[in-house]
Amino acid sequence: MHCLVERIAQVMMxxxxxxxxxxxxIKATSGAPVPTIRALPPLDAIKEAIGRAVEMGxxxxxxxxxxxxxxxxxxxxxxxxxLEYVAGLTANTGADLxxxxxHPEVLPxxxxxxxxxxxxxxxxxxxxxxxxxxxxxxxxxxVAGAMGxxxxxxxxxxxxIGSFAAESILLSxxxxxxxxxxxxxxxxxxxxxxxxxxxxxxxLYADEMYAARAYLTKDPIQIAGISAQDIYKxxxxxxxxxxxxxxxxxxxLYKILSI
Amino acid sequence: xxxxxxxxxxxxxLAITVIITIFMLLEYYYPEPIVKNISKDIRDWSVIIAAxxxxxxxxxxxxxxxxxxxxxxxxxxxxxxxxxxxxxxxxGIGVIFGIEHPAYNWLYxxxxxxxxxxxxxxxxxxxxxxxxxxxxxxxxxxxxxxVCAIFSMFRNTPAxxxxxxxxxxxxxxxxxxxxxxxxxxxxxxxxIGVIAFSLRVLxxxxxxxxxx
Amino acid sequence: MTMKKNxxxxxxxxxxxxxxxxxxxxxxxxxxxxxxxxxxxPISTYTKGVYEIVxxxxxxxxxxxxxxxxxxxxxxxASPTIAVMQHLFRRPVKIVFVDFFEDSPILTEIALNKxxxxxxxxxxxxxxxxxIPGYEMAIAMFAKSIWTAFPAxxxxxxxxxxxxxxxxxxASDFDIQIETQTVPAVPTSFMLQHIHSPYxxxxxxxxxxxxxxxxxxxxxxxDISGITIGVKGGAEYEILIKTPxxxxxxxxxxxxxxxxxxxxxxxxxxxxxxxxxxxP
Amino acid sequence: xxxxxxxxxxxxxxxxxxxxxxxxxxxxRFYRFAEYMFIAxxxxxxxxxxxxxxxTTGWIPLSTGKISYIIPFILGFLLYARFWDNWRWLSNWxxxxxxxxxxxxxIRGAVDVSIIGQIKxxxxxxxxxxxxxxxNNILFVIILISVIAYFLFTFALKGPVGRGYYYLTxxxxxxxxxxxxxxxxxxxxxxxSLFISQWIFLIRDFLRIV
Numbered sequence: 018m019h020c021l022v023e024r025i026a027q028v029m030m031x032x033x034x035x036x037x038x039x040x041x042x043i044k045a046t047s048g049a050p051v052p053t054i055r056a057l058p059p060l061d062a063i064k065e066a067i068g069r070a071v072e073m074g075x076x077x078x079x080x081x082x083x084x085x086x087x088x089x090x091x092x093x094x095x096x097x098x099x100l101e102y103v104a105g106l107t108a109n110t111g112a113d114l115x116x117x118x119x120h121p122e123v124l125p126x127x128x129x130x131x132x133x134x135x136x137x138x139x140x141x142x143x144x145x146x147x148x149x150x151x152x153x154x155x156x157x158x159x160v161a162g163a164m165g166x167x168x169x170x171x172x173x174x175x176x177x178i179g180s181f182a183a184e185s186i187l188l189s190x191x192x193x194x195x196x197x198x199x200x201x202x203x204x205x206x207x208x209x210x211x212x213x214x215x216x217x218x219x220x221l222y223a224d225e226m227y228a229a230r231a232y233l234t235k236d237p238i239q240i241a242g243i244s245a246q247d248i249y250k251x252x253x254x255x256x257x258x259x260x261x262x263x264x265x266x267x268x269x270l271y272k273i274l275s276i
Numbered sequence: 277x278x279x280x281x282x283x284x285x286x287x288x289x290l291a292i293t294v295i296i297t298i299f300m301l302l303e304y305y306y307p308e309p310i311v312k313n314i315s316k317d318i319r320d321w322s323v324i325i326a327a328x329x330x331x332x333x334x335x336x337x338x339x340x341x342x343x344x345x346x347x348x349x350x351x352x353x354x355x356x357x358x359x360x361x362x363x364x365x366x367x368g369i370g371v372i373f374g375i376e377h378p379a380y381n382w383l384y385x386x387x388x389x390x391x392x393x394x395x396x397x398x399x400x401x402x403x404x405x406x407x408x409x410x411x412x413x414x415x416x417x418x419x420x421x422x423v424c425a426i427f428s429m430f431r432n433t434p435a436x437x438x439x440x441x442x443x444x445x446x447x448x449x450x451x452x453x454x455x456x457x458x459x460x461x462x463x464x465x466x467x468i469g470v471i472a473f474s475l476r477v478l479x480x481x482x483x484x485x486x487x488x
Numbered sequence: 489m490t491m492k493k494n495x496x497x498x499x500x501x502x503x504x505x506x507x508x509x510x511x512x513x514x515x516x517x518x519x520x521x522x523x524x525x526x527x528x529x530p531i532s533t534y535t536k537g538v539y540e541i542v543x544x545x546x547x548x549x550x551x552x553x554x555x556x557x558x559x560x561x562x563x564x565x566a567s568p569t570i571a572v573m574q575h576l577f578r579r580p581v582k583i584v585f586v587d588f589f590e591d592s593p594i595l596t597e598i599a600l601n602k603x604x605x606x607x608x609x610x611x612x613x614x615x616x617x618x619x620i621p622g623y624e625m626a627i628a629m630f631a632k633s634i635w636t637a638f639p640a641x642x643x644x645x646x647x648x649x650x651x652x653x654x655x656x657x658x659a660s661d662f663d664i665q666i667e668t669q670t671v672p673a674v675p676t677s678f679m680l681q682h683i684h685s686p687y688x689x690x691x692x693x694x695x696x697x698x699x700x701x702x703x704x705x706x707x708x709x710x711d712i713s714g715i716t717i718g719v720k721g722g723a724e725y726e727i728l729i730k731t732p733x734x735x736x737x738x739x740x741x742x743x744x745x746x747x748x749x750x751x752x753x754x755x756x757x758x759x760x761x762x763x764x765x766x767x768p
Numbered sequence: 769x770x771x772x773x774x775x776x777x778x779x780x781x782x783x784x785x786x787x788x789x790x791x792x793x794x795x796x797r798f799y800r801f802a803e804y805m806f807i808a809x810x811x812x813x814x815x816x817x818x819x820x821x822x823x824t825t826g827w828i829p830l831s832t833g834k835i836s837y838i839i840p841f842i843l844g845f846l847l848y849a850r851f852w853d854n855w856r857w858l859s860n861w862x863x864x865x866x867x868x869x870x871x872x873x874x875i876r877g878a879v880d881v882s883i884i885g886q887i888k889x890x891x892x893x894x895x896x897x898x899x900x901x902x903x904n905n906i907l908f909v910i911i912l913i914s915v916i917a918y919f920l921f922t923f924a925l926k927g928p929v930g931r932g933y934y935y936l937t938x939x940x941x942x943x944x945x946x947x948x949x950x951x952x953x954x955x956x957x958x959x960x961s962l963f964i965s966q967w968i969f970l971i972r973d974f975l976r977i978v
Contacts, residue, residue, distance in 0.1 A: 023884075024304075024305050024306075026884065027305065027876075027879050027880055027884060028305050030879055030883060030884060031301075031471070031875070031879050034468075034471055034472070034475070035475060038472065038475050038476075038479075039479075042479065042481075052922040052923075052924070053922070053924070054921045054922055055921055055922070055924075085326070085866075085870070086326075086485075086863070086866040086867055086869075086870050087322050087326060087866050087869045087870045087873070088870060088873060088874075089870070089874070090474075090866075090867055090869075090870025090871050090873075090874055091469075091470045091473045091474055091477075091870075091871070091874055093870075094473070094477065094482065094484050094485055094867070095473065095484075097484035097485065098482060098484040100484075101484060118333075120326075120329075121326075121329040121330050121331075121332050121333030121336075122325070122326050122329035122332075122863070122866055124329070124332050124333060124336060125329070125332060125847065125850055125859060125863060126484070126485050126863060128850070129486070129850075129860075130484060146336075146339065147339060147340045147343055149336070150336065150340055151332075151333040151336040151337055151811075152807055153333070153337075153806075153807045153808075153810040153811035153814065154330075154333070154810060154811070154814040155388075155392065155806075155810035155813075155814070157391070157392050157395035157396055157806075158391070158392075158395075158806040158807050158809075158810035158811075160395055161391070161395045161788065161802070161803045161806050161807070162803060162806075162807050164791065165795065165799065165800060165803045168791075168795035169352075169795055169800075183396070183399060183959070186399055186402050186403060186406065186959075187395075187398060187399060187402055189406075190402040190403075190405060190406045190410075191402070193405075193406065193409060193410060194405070194506070204466045204469070204470070205462060205463070205466050206458060206459050206462030206463070206466075206947065206951070207459070207951050207955070208951040208952050208954060208955025208956075208958075209955065210948070210951075211421075211948040211949070211951045211952035211955070212406070212952060212955070214948055215406065215410050215411055215421070215948075215952065216406050216410045222462075222944065223462040223465055223466045223469070223919065224462075224465040224466050224468065224469040224919045225919070225921075226469070227466075227469035227470065227472065227473045228469070228921055230482055230484070236481075238481060239476065239481055239482075240922070242472060242475075242476045242481060243472075243921050243922060244921075244922045245472065246468055246469065246472040246921075247920050247921055247922050247923065249468055249472070250464075250465060250468055250916060250919065250920060251920075253464060253468065253883060253887065253916075254913065254916055256887055257887050257890055257891075257912075257913075260887060260888075260890070260891040261890070261891055261893070261894040261909065262894070263891075264891040264892065264894040264895065265894035265895060270891070284857045286860070288861070288864075289860040289861055289863070289864035290864070292861060292864040292865060292868060293864045293865075293867050293868040293871070294868070295868070296864075296865055296868025296869055296872065297868045297869075297871045297872040297875070298872075299872070300868070300869060300871075300872020300873055300875075300876070301872050301875060301876055304876040304880075305876075317836060317837075318865070318869065319869060320825050320826070320829075320837075320840070321837075321839060321840035321843070321865065322840075322865060322866050322869040323821060323825050324821070324822055324825055324826040324837075324840035324841070324844055325840055325843050325844050325847070325862045325865060325866060326818075326866065327818035327819075327821050327822045327825075327844070328818075328822070328843075328844030328845070328847055328862075329847055330811075330814055330815050330818040331815075331818075331847075331848070332847060332848070333811060333815075334811060334815055337807070337808075337811055351797070351800075352800070355797075355800050355801060355804045356804070358801065358804055358805065358808070359804040359805075359807060359808045360808075361808075362804075362805055362808035362809060362812070363808040363811055363812050364812075365812075366808065366809055366812035366813065366816075367812040367815050367816060370812065370813070370815075370816030370819075371816055371819055375816060375820075378773075382773065382777055383809065384809075384813065385777065385781075386777035386778070386780045386781040386784075387780070387781070387784065387805060387806075387809050388806070388809045388810065388813060389559070390781035390782075390784050390785055391784055391785075391788060391802060391805070391806040391809070392559075393559075393560075393962075393966065394784065394785040394788040394789065394802075395788055395806070396560065396962060397962055397963050397966045398788065398789065398791065398792070399959045399962075399963070400513060400959055400960055400962075400963035401510050401513065401789075401792045403749070403956060403959060403960075404509045404510065404512075404513045404748075404749060404752060405505075405506050405509055405510070407749055407752050407753050407756065408505065408509055408752050408753075408755075408756040409756070411753055411756065411757075412756060412757050412760035413757055413760070413761075416942070417941065417942065417945040418945070420942060420945050420946050420949065421945045421946065421948050421949035421952070422753065422757070422949060423949065424945075424946045424947075424948075424949030424950045424953065425753075425949040425950070425952045425953040425956075426750055426753065426953070427950075427953070428949065428950045428951075428952075428953025428954050429746050429749065429750055429953040429956060429957070430746075430750070431953070431954070432697070432720070432742065432746055432953075432954065432956075432957035433742065433743050433746040433747060433750075434527065434528070434529045434530065434720065434723075434739050434742060434743050435527040435528060435743035435747075436743070436746075436747070437530055438527075438528035438529065438530040439528075441530065444530075449904075450946075450950045451701060451950055451954065452701070452704075452904075453904050453907055453908055453911075454907070454911055454943060454946050454947060454950065455946075455947050455950040455951060456701065456908065457907070457908045457909075457910075457911030457912045457915070457943065457947075458911060458915050458943050458944055458946070458947030459947065459951075460886050460890065460912055461911070461912045461913075461915035461916045461919070461940075462915065462944075462947075463882050463886055464882060464883060464886050464887075464916065465915075465916055465919040466882070467878035467879070467882030467883050468878075468883070470874055470875070470878045471875055471878050471879065474871045474874060474875050477867070477871060478871065485863055485864070485867050486860055486863075486864075506792075507792075507793060510792050514967075517960075517963060517964055517967050518967055518971060521964070521967055521968055521971050521972070522971060560962075562965070563961055563962040563964070563965030563966070564958060564961045564962065564965075566965065696958070697954060697957060697958055698954070698955075698958055705889070718957075718958075718961070719961045734965070734968050737968065738961065738964050738965070738968070741960075741964045741967070742957070742960060742961065742964065745960050745963075745964070746956075746957070746960070749956065
């Protein structure tokens with residue numbers, strides 16, 4: 018267990034973040050102008066990919082990623098937010114949508130999102146529950162199923178945004194082989210994300226993924242959240258530089274850290 | 277009528293999420309026995325709820341595949357029969373006789389585990405074709421990526437290392453300095469992204485989980 | 489005429505590039521396994537260090553071998569695990585095997601079956617205690633009291649029937665710990681926190697290539713006494729103990745397949761540039 | 769009898785393995801057989817484990833007097849409310865609990881290990897023993913700062929500062945790509961070692977060539 022000082026430091030770091038984000042929210046609600054987010058080409062490309070699928074008359078595949086709701090919740094929810102956008106587009110353009118799911122508790126979330134998107138587009142009759150397919154909870158059985166579906170149904174757009182481990186290479190290269198336009202995205206960093214970056218036409222890296230919903234909806238309050246996140250990043254950067262200088266030129270910090 | 281509309285609204289699930297999150301945080305920052313016990317119970321509950329969700333998954337599989345059989349979907353419906361049959365058989369053995377039963381064990385070891393490593397090792401086949409097709413020098417960025425990948429692969433080629441030992445030094449340096457620097461930056465920014473995203477969910481701005 | 493033939497051949501090759509590449513990959517792996525080439529393997533200082541540590545364990549010492557390899561990681565970790573186990577069985581020491589990950593006990597048994605045990609007797613010279621669930625909690629409990637954590641060994645024998653266990657009460661009774669590590673569920677930091685720091689047991693880690701960079705700071709600070717890295721470390725260890733196992737063949741296959749991949753990468757780029765700059 | 773069971777198992781497993789690997793040529797009926805088999809086995813296995821965990825984590829505490837454990841059972845059944853349109857809204861409640869647990873665990877890990885832990889270990893880079901280490905540490909910190917700068921989304925600066933910021937983010941992007949290359953190269957080795965061990969099994973244990 019951590020000592021008291023460490024716990025207080027952690028709570029303070031969290032509290033500062035909550036404060037910054039609340040401040041930005043309140044300011045944005047009162048109508049202050051919000052900054053623009055820099056371009057994220059992968060998210061712009063989703064529209065193009067779905068348009069291409071409509072032209073070719075082939076379906077769109079969206080994977081909800083490998084994480085659950087109880088662990089890696091944020092990655093699953095980002096994937097869900099992108100799914101909302103994708104389902105809205107497929108509902109409006111009439112493209113077929115296939116959503117593949119690994120963990121069963123993600124299934125009701127995805128079903129609800131797609132259903133609501135089709136109702137909002139005024140086409141509730143076009144929504145079919147079998148668009149969302151559970152491919153069982155083992156990592157590799159999910160991958161086997163998803164690769165089978167991609168190759169059998171000849172998907173034209175392949176959207177892999179979420180958390181992906183070793184299977185990133187299988188899913189993205191399988192999409193490459195059938196000539197699908199691919200948009201990838203994953204948090205963190207490592208060899209698995211690197212394969213996604215190499216094999217997909219567009220890819221969201223690390224933190225970019227969490228800005229997806231704000232970028233897609235252009236909701237000023239959400240963009241205010243992104244701007245708060247940037248301020249916090251600068252704050253951490255500042256802490257880092259101050260820490261480096263103090264560690265170099267004083268010795269009390271060294272003593273504290275070595276306890 | 278007004279009460280019902282409130283209960284049906286999305287505010288209650290949101291409130292539940294906020295309360296549960298706060299308990300999870302309290303357990304970490306204020307580890308008193310009472311808080312710890314409650315949050316342990318909550319985690320147990322989440323395990324049970326997630327287990328109940330498996331029924332939804334099975335229902336989805338049965339629905340999709342019985343549709344396939346009904347409509348005689350070309351080239352697929354016989355396999356759908358196989359899927360439903362295997363599912364019910366394996367589940368039946370497991371629940372009625374327990375997972376220690378030899379029949380269950382036979383299917384687990386010779387079916388499940390073999391398939392598991394078979395799909396896992398498919399990766400290598402896909403690595404080589406992606407190297408051929410997807411990794412070409414289109415820009416400065418992709419050029420840098422490929423050059424670094426080659427040097428880092430030399431490090432894992434023992435025959436080359438024993439002839440040119442300095443390639444090992446270059447590979448280790450790449451791993452220890454540039455790669456570690458990028459990785460640390462990605463960890464920090466991703467963590468900030470996760471916290472910001474979670475706070476937006478808790479403040480009710482991201483409601484994907486509620487189907488909105 | 490020759491022109492036409494040429495394009496036919498090219499089209500045929502282009503359509504089958506995927507399959508040809510995959511066949512090459514299989515050959516580059518299978519041939520060295522069937523007939524090992526014996527490509528040179530340089531021995532790193534890390535592996536040499538671990539070898540010297542094991543070689544210098546005092547006779548009669550008790551070694552704690554914690555195996556936390558997952559089924560998926562066994563491909564990489566089989567060679568170092570078996571090699572170090574084999575070395576331990578040749579030394580006059582007593583060994584206790586424990587598993588803190590659910591996949592590991594069966595892998596420990598597989599490894600024990602492959603090792604030549606000389607005249608060591610189960611229960612007297614070595615014991616396999618098996619697996620207890622709980623990861624970090626399990627490790628903490630084991631360190632405090634072995635007998636509460638494990639009422640019986642892997643085969644169901646009660647501990648008081650095993651002579652080796654008679655004098656083992658908590659983690660301070662071990663002279664050195666060797667750990668294999670592949671899963672994030674049981675990281676090395678748990679071992680440092682619950683066994684190394686409170687009971688002052690030196691720790692040697694057999695690590696995967698992926699997690700080794702994360703362990704380097706501990707090695708530098710002296711918390712970890714030695715480390716072997718991935719299948720490479722296993723192959724080097726097999727050379728040091730002069731017992732060829734799967735590691736040596738793996739090293740040959742590793743060399744050939746990596747060279748193939750690098751060649752493919754370069755050829756692919758040459759084709760890309762030819763296509764880009766040739767006038768139509 | 770025992771031999772028959774064992775050898776039939778090896779043949780069954782080997783066939784399934786070959787069926788899966790046949791995907792590298794083309795999607796075909798054999799692959800589909802193995803794929804559907806795998807999905808069924810995995811779904812059934814996890815359902816069996818689910819039933820077991822409902823019994824051990826839920827039913828045993830409940831039957832020994834922990835009344836509060838009735839709650840997850842009710843919530844678990846509420847998941848199925850979505851099959852009736854009038855009660856669909858109720859199925860959001862159990863989901864809300866799962867999301868709450870997930871977010872809570874995510875936040876505390878992020879603050880502790882990923883932010884404070886990383887800052888702490890970066891600080892120690894400020895002290896170095898020799899010029900080589902000094903160069904490495906300075907490069908490390910520059911890369912770290914430039915990649916963090918690349919991940920800023922809402923800054924549009926003008927003038928000379930803006931130009932400096934542009935070059936910093938450009939450096940960050942290049943470093944990111946180099947990092948991807950290095951990570952990719954070392955991941956390949958891990959994937960190949962699994963592939964090689966599969967071949968060792970196939971050649972030495974199954975075919976017994978060597």
